[in-house]
Amino acid sequence: MRIGELAQRAGTTTRALRFYESQGLLGARRSSNGYREYSEDDLRLVSEILSLQAIGLSLEDTRPFVECLRAGHPAGDSCAPSIEVYQRKLAEVDALLDRLAVVRGELLTKLAGAIARHPGTCGVE
Amino acid sequence: MRIGELAQRAGTTTRALRFYESQGLLGARRSSNGYREYSEDDLRLVSEILSLQAIGLSLEDTRPFVECLRAGHPAGDSCAPSIEVYQRKLAEVDALLDRLAVVRGELLTKLAGAIARHPGTCGVE
């Protein structure tokens, strides 16, 4: 399939696919007229990238998964480097959750204090 | 005081202070040689900006607080627009917390599955 169809089926844009290629994440055969030609495997690879991005991984973080798939493994996370990315990302998410809980508490405190000093602006409205 | 001292006392940089000025958040008298001259009130204002940024508000979100202080109110959050920013930000934090909890769950699931299929990479190491 060509780049437009791959983009549509994967749920992304042609620009993103060309960008992935420029980053070495996606390779493409070229047909005689110079058009990029993709396989079903490429669709799976792009889907993997997108679903990893959806859970907060940066493009760079998806690289181990892509290389794992390219190496012939059945899943992108069948390799140790991918698992390490999971672990690092999980730690990052935990840290962020902690920080956000603190921030939320401070926001609540400030909001309560401000409302107390400025009656008349209550609730959402 | 001049910009260097204000930056040091507030715990930021001169570049940041000039940037705030370019955004209309901070005004400065000029002494005869063209140097910016700041008051203790300015220090309080900058401190307010920094502490609001520390709890996740964008610079633009600090504007109502700055304007509230400039209008002569005792605190930056003594005005309704500031309170609305608190409320909006709180909602954003809540949404993010929810999303992160989901993401965390997906990461855990994927990690567990990957480790099950690829024994030998357990724990942090």
Add this chain to the structure above:
DNA sequence: TTAAACCTTGACCTCGACGTCAAGGCAACG
């Protein structure tokens, strides 16, 4: 006198993941 340590404006750089536009080639349909 001259160097150090301030200050000024202006302008380009950073990061991530593309968006958007330009200029042009190729294929198929009417």
Add this chain to the structure above:
DNA sequence: CGTTGCCTTGACGTCGAGGTCAAGGTTTAA
């Protein structure tokens, strides 16, 4: 033959909050 709809590469724009020069003026201490 023309137009529509693909495709190509290349290059600049976006966003937030400043960082990092460059080139020069001012003040103070040695």
